[in-house]
Amino acid sequence: xxxxxxxxxxxxxxxxxxxxxxxxxxxxxxxxxxxxxxxxxxxxxxxxxxxxxxxxxxxxxxxxxxxxxxxxxxxxxxxxxxxxxxxxxxxxxxxxxxxxxxxxxxxxxxxxxxxxxxxxxxxxxxxxxxxxxxxxxxxxxxxxxxxxxxxxxxxxxxxxxxxxxxxxxxxxxxxxxxxxxxxxxxxxxxxxxxxxxxxxxxxxxxxxxxxxxxxxxxxxxxxxxxxxxxxxxxxxxxxxxxxxxxxxxxxxxxxxxxxxxxxxxx
Amino acid sequence: xxxxxxxxxxxxxxxxxxxxxxxxxxxxxxxxxxxxxxxxxxxxxxxxxxxxxxxxxxxxxxxxxxxxxxxxxxxxxxxxxxxxxxxxxxxxxxxxxxxxxxxxxxxxxxxxxxxxxxxxxxxxxxxxxxxxxxxxxxxxxxxxxxxxxxxxxxxxxxxxxxxxxxxxxxxxxxxxxxxxxxxxxxxxxxxxxxxxxxxxxxxxxxxxxxxxxxxxxxxxxxxxxxxxxxxxxxxxxxxxxxxxxxxxxxxxxxxxxxxxxxxxxxxxxxxxxxxxxxxxxxx
Amino acid sequence: xxxxxxxxxxxxxxxxxxxxxxxxxxxxxxxxxxxxxxxxxxxxxxxxxxxxxxxxxxxxxxxxxxxxxxxxxxxxxxxxxxxxxxxxxxxxxxxxxxxxxxxxxxxxxxxxxxxxxxxxxxxxxxxxxxxxxxxxxxxxxxxxxxxxxxxxxxxxxxxxxxxxxxxxxxxxxxxxxxxxxxxxxxxxxxxxxxxxxxxxxxxxxxxxxxxxxxxxxxxxxxxxxxxxxxxxxxxxxxxxxxxxxxxxxxxxxxxxxxxxxxxxxxxxxxxxxxxxxxxxxxxxxxxx
Ligand SMILES: Nc1ncnc2c1ncn2[C@@H]1O[C@H](COP(=O)(O)OP(=O)(O)OP(=O)(O)O)[C@@H](O)[C@H]1O
Ligand SMILES: Nc1ncnc2c1ncn2[C@@H]1O[C@H](COP(=O)(O)OP(=O)(O)OP(=O)(O)O)[C@@H](O)[C@H]1O
Ligand SMILES: [Mg+2]
Ligand SMILES: [Mg+2]
Numbered sequence: 001x002x003x004x005x006x007x008x009x010x011x012x013x014x015x016x017x018x019x020x021x022x023x024x025x026x027x028x029x030x031x032x033x034x035x036x037x038x039x040x041x042x043x044x045x046x047x048x049x050x051x052x053x054x055x056x057x058x059x060x061x062x063x064x065x066x067x068x069x070x071x072x073x074x075x076x077x078x079x080x081x082x083x084x085x086x087x088x089x090x091x092x093x094x095x096x097x098x099x100x101x102x103x104x105x106x107x108x109x110x111x112x113x114x115x116x117x118x119x120x121x122x123x124x125x126x127x128x129x130x131x132x133x134x135x136x137x138x139x140x141x142x143x144x145x146x147x148x149x150x151x152x153x154x155x156x157x158x159x160x161x162x163x164x165x166x167x168x169x170x171x172x173x174x175x176x177x178x179x180x181x182x183x184x185x186x187x188x189x190x191x192x193x194x195x196x197x198x199x200x201x202x203x204x205x206x207x208x209x210x211x212x213x214x215x216x217x218x219x220x221x222x223x224x225x226x227x228x229x230x231x232x233x234x235x236x237x238x239x240x241x242x243x244x245x246x247x248x249x250x251x252x253x254x255x256x257x258x259x260x261x262x263x264x265x266x
Numbered sequence: 267x268x269x270x271x272x273x274x275x276x277x278x279x280x281x282x283x284x285x286x287x288x289x290x291x292x293x294x295x296x297x298x299x300x301x302x303x304x305x306x307x308x309x310x311x312x313x314x315x316x317x318x319x320x321x322x323x324x325x326x327x328x329x330x331x332x333x334x335x336x337x338x339x340x341x342x343x344x345x346x347x348x349x350x351x352x353x354x355x356x357x358x359x360x361x362x363x364x365x366x367x368x369x370x371x372x373x374x375x376x377x378x379x380x381x382x383x384x385x386x387x388x389x390x391x392x393x394x395x396x397x398x399x400x401x402x403x404x405x406x407x408x409x410x411x412x413x414x415x416x417x418x419x420x421x422x423x424x425x426x427x428x429x430x431x432x433x434x435x436x437x438x439x440x441x442x443x444x445x446x447x448x449x450x451x452x453x454x455x456x457x458x459x460x461x462x463x464x465x466x467x468x469x470x471x472x473x474x475x476x477x478x479x480x481x482x483x484x485x486x487x488x489x490x491x492x493x494x495x496x497x498x499x500x501x502x503x504x505x506x507x508x509x510x511x512x513x514x515x516x517x518x519x520x521x522x523x524x525x526x527x528x529x530x531x532x533x534x535x536x537x538x539x540x541x542x543x544x545x546x547x548x549x
Numbered sequence: 550x551x552x553x554x555x556x557x558x559x560x561x562x563x564x565x566x567x568x569x570x571x572x573x574x575x576x577x578x579x580x581x582x583x584x585x586x587x588x589x590x591x592x593x594x595x596x597x598x599x600x601x602x603x604x605x606x607x608x609x610x611x612x613x614x615x616x617x618x619x620x621x622x623x624x625x626x627x628x629x630x631x632x633x634x635x636x637x638x639x640x641x642x643x644x645x646x647x648x649x650x651x652x653x654x655x656x657x658x659x660x661x662x663x664x665x666x667x668x669x670x671x672x673x674x675x676x677x678x679x680x681x682x683x684x685x686x687x688x689x690x691x692x693x694x695x696x697x698x699x700x701x702x703x704x705x706x707x708x709x710x711x712x713x714x715x716x717x718x719x720x721x722x723x724x725x726x727x728x729x730x731x732x733x734x735x736x737x738x739x740x741x742x743x744x745x746x747x748x749x750x751x752x753x754x755x756x757x758x759x760x761x762x763x764x765x766x767x768x769x770x771x772x773x774x775x776x777x778x779x780x781x782x783x784x785x786x787x788x789x790x791x792x793x794x795x796x797x798x799x800x801x802x803x804x805x806x807x808x809x810x811x812x813x814x815x816x817x818x819x820x821x822x823x824x825x826x827x828x829x830x831x832x833x834x835x836x837x
Pocket of ligand 3: 056100
């Protein structure tokens with residue numbers, strides 16, 4: 001299998017505005033501290049790790065919303081580490097992101113139809129009402145939602161609008177940042193089946209950030225465990241769950257709340 | 267049910283209709299001033315000086331709101347004064363808004379050196395005391411409608427620029443802007459399609475507020491005799507004249523003052539009213 | 550007497566469509582009641598109705614909300630807000646919109662303590678530090694000075710948990726409070742909740758989709774579908790012998806950690822149709 005993404009020794013730091021002196025530049029806060037891994041095409045990579053360990057930041061670097069400070073990222077054989085926005089734009093429709101925070105990732109003053117149609121229009125794809133209705137069907141929302149504003153939806157419904165917007169573009173790669181935690185288990189099952197289907201039928205590649213280890217185990221082929229901006233484990237899913245190498249991974253696996261009132265846990 | 271929200275909404279509607287109604291009324295009267303005014307606003311008649319309004323003893327019923335010390339009809343002067351007040355409000359308000367909001371939007375959204383340049387400019391600009399600035403400007407240009415408008419624009423664009431810059435910056439940190447970038451939308455497109463609709467409610471509120479301020483500034487400048495030539499009726503000029511004779515003829519002061527007050531109030535309420543009524547997020 | 554008691558609460562869009570259909574539920578002091586159900590079922594709406602923060606387009610049409618012996622819906626707005634502010638706190642579902650984007654996080658946590666409860670500033674700040682440490686934030690000083698967008702999703706969520714806990718309210722409405730937290734931090738938070746429940750007799754209404762979490766912290770459970778309560782049970786009862794077909798379908802749709810290859814089954818169409826019929830019947834009874 002060809003590698004879709006090759007990441008080597010990725011470093012990323014952001015300015016720490018809380019310690020910015022009155023004059024001069026802010027000191028930098030190192031968030032990703034040298035990550036190397038690959039994502040073969042057609043694979044579903046699970047990314048897990050502590051809250052604040054840098055998963056979303058890594059995601060934003062992969063789709064080049066953030067520019068790495070050192071190291072390199074190549075996508076489909078192309079070095080995109082420092083590509084300027086103008087050169088990235090033609091590539092944009094090939095990799096997409098579904099954001100962690102559903103409310104802030106939807107424009108509050110656009111209706112759902114506009115939100116989904118926007119990227120399709122920019123890319124010159126079909127964005128007729130029928131296409132929008134189709135996209136809503138896919139994520140299990142009623143078509144009448146096309147005329148709603150984001151604040152008129154529930155949390156899980158908003159999240160599914162974000163999912164619909166990204167998959168409507170039929171990209172080669174999707175980074176899904178914590179997209180099922182706000183869904184009820186039935187919608188979650190539907191979305192997971194949908195994603196698995198896209199991977200199988202369209203050969204899409206997926207990076208799936210989640211805290212729900214049962215979902216990761218169900219969906220992913222490989223798992224990356226992050227802690228404080230470093231990779232502590234990177235192996236095939238069953239390997240990670242059956243023979244965890246890192247101390248941190250063991251701690252995570254030991255903290256899973258199983259849906260069983262008899263499990264002693266707290 | 268013990269729930270205050272429905273009442274709040276009703277009064278928000280009333281606010282919009284009352285303020286819009288008053289402004290529409292003033293605008294119509296200003297446009298059709300030659301027909302709406304009962305008398306010639308400039309016609310002096312020293313024999314009918316300081317006549318009281320129609321309901322007071324000794325009034326001449328044809329001078330509905332009385333006359334000033336030169337015998338000019340107060341109502342007609344207020345009506346003609348509305349022309350200048352509204353012209354200044356609309357032109358100065360719109361220009362200030364266009365310049366200030368555009369610069370603010372660019373600085374807040376593009377950041378980088380654009381922001382540095384515009385922010386510096388705002389800081390330097392605001393270091394000048396505004397009244398001194400305007401008096402100086404008019405002293406150089408000479409009084410007149412054009413100088414008043416210019417003075418207002420020159421002083422007040424920074425208010426728009428500062429507020430809109432902060433607002434655009436806040437919106438720029440939201441993920442929907444990142445989502446637009448991921449979708450491949452250009453910077454300019456993102457600014458116009460994604461950010462602008464989200465700062466528009468603020469712009470509208472500021473714009474109507476600015477129009478009210480323009481009316482006041484025009485009145486103040488007329489009051490200190492820096493505006494239009496003294497013969498032309500202006501609300502500020504009338505207030506200045508009325509002040510000197512308030513003990514003999516209160517109506518010369520009170521009627522233009524009330525009109526001015528209502529118009530400024532209506533402008534400030536109009537913005538909030540429009541926002542309550544048309545902003546989808548508040549509905 | 551229950552601390553929170555909702556009786557036959559109906560809430561509708563101003564156009565007429567009902568979003569909550571005669572919902573009744575109780576939370577005793579020291580009890581954690583789970584609230585689960587389909588996305589869009591109206592779980593957040595219940596929380597908003599209690600706190601009096603329903604959106605403008607939505608109104609309460611009937612029912613009672615008793616909080617500590619007083620029906621909130623009969624109170625005028627101001628005393629009602631004061632009562633709620635003193636007794637209850639919300640952990641909102643949407644952290645980023647609940648925080649003011651242009652203010653630093655620190656003052657946002659202490660603000661409530663200072664303004665509403667009249668604490669002194671140093672006291673409030675010390676409490677904020679202590680709470681952030683308790684919710685497992687290890688860079689407390691930096692976080693206090695950050696703007697919300699400079700934090701990770703889970704950090705924002707923990708900020709809101711900390712501010713809800715700060716004043717030790719008697720009732721906490723937690724709307725999916727741990728969705729952005731990794732399992733180890735989640736465990737600490739749930740421990741904290743269990744501690745508050747034990748020491749302060751706090752009542753909790755816990756909205757979540759995670760049945761694993763439900764089984765660990767809740768004692769009782771309400772299942773909602775389309776604004777209708779379809780099952781009320783003790784947690785043990787729910788997991789061992791779910792009564793409603795929808796509850797059974799929910800359990801079946803949960804990914805099994807121990808059996809990863811089991812295929813995920815969304816709620817079957819037959820069950821959905823039966824549920825829709827139940828909702829329609831409730832509406833007929835309501836209008837009839
Ligand atoms: N714009 C920013 N400026 C400064 N620091 C930031 C910024 N964005 C994120 N950080 C910091 O980077 C670190 C990692 O954040 P990130 O959002 O990647 O975490 P995460 O792994 O996604 O966590 P979570 O699971 O809680 O969402 C955090 O400590 C956060 O405070
Ligand atoms: N302002 C509004 N106008 C119209 N419909 C609304 C509005 N706000 C919410 N709704 C609808 O009310 C229903 C209940 O929403 P609520 O937020 O309570 O769902 P929820 O149970 O919390 O779901 P989730 O688990 O996805 O957060 C949803 O179907 C939603 O679409
Ligand atoms: Mg994150
Ligand atoms: Mg909700």
